[in-house]
Amino acid sequence: MIIGYARVSTNDQNPELQVDALKKAGAEQIFQEKFTGTLRERPELSQCLRTLRQGDVLIVWKLDRLARSLKDLVEIVQDLQDRGIGFKSLTESIDTTSSGGRLVFHIFGALAEFERDLIRERTMAGLEAARARGRKGGRKPSLSKTDTQKAAAMLLDPKITKTEVAQHFGVSRTTLNASLARLKKASVNSSINEQAPQG
Structure with a gap:
């Protein structure tokens, strides 16, 4: 019918x-x-x-x-x-x-998925922009290597606490500690590589 x-x-x-x-x-x-x-x-x-x-x-x-x-x-x-x-x-x-008509709708389906991906990307871009402006939304990003090095330098001063450093960079203490641990691990690996005998 x-x-x-x-x-x-x-x-x-x-x-x-x-x-x-x-x-x-x-x-x-x-x-x-x-x-x-x-x-x-x-x-x-x-x-x-x-x-x-x-x-x-x-x-x-x-x-x-x-x-x-x-x-x-x-x-x-x-x-x-x-x-x-x-x-x-x-x-x-x-x-x-018809087979041709079904093919068209497979293409439409791919376009719909593409549209959803674009919406997701715009949403993520919006979150990143909001975080850059100091607004809440999503998880805080980890510190960059440069900022982590700055944080490590600041902590050489015994009068400065980790809480103060974390607040300065706009991250949690947990994020700061994780970034410092990664920096320390990278430094140790770098030292080992430098000390390794050259073949």
Whole structure:
């Protein structure tokens, strides 16, 4: 069975265009949404997805009628594929019942993953920027080798405590101790290498 889904927004100048196109494409039943919103606010889409059975094909006039984002689109179509349901978009000429159409959605899936990676990178960049401005968020970074050497030099003064040094560099005492331990280990390894007989 071919089932159509149409979402008509207030900006559509010709709301019947979608429905007519779906009928022409062979839709035997059409679910028509009268307003915009998230997936949870679209009861016709929810009903449409529940109605579809294995071997059916869902058709839409355009991809943006079905989903609000690439991520949502990929999730919906993947769910349809897992249930043995085909998907067609008339405007973009996408048809997952063909090998070429399935390939397109593999690419869409990769793009959605790429989009998620970009969001993660932006989030991490935001945390780094916030830390640089002295705001809290995420774990404090360890001291750089240069700052650790400065900290070690400061601690040569018996009047300066580790707590004061840690506060000076904006890290915890635990982080300071770990950085100092790494510096000491690196120094020991360097000394051993220098003393090793040359072959």
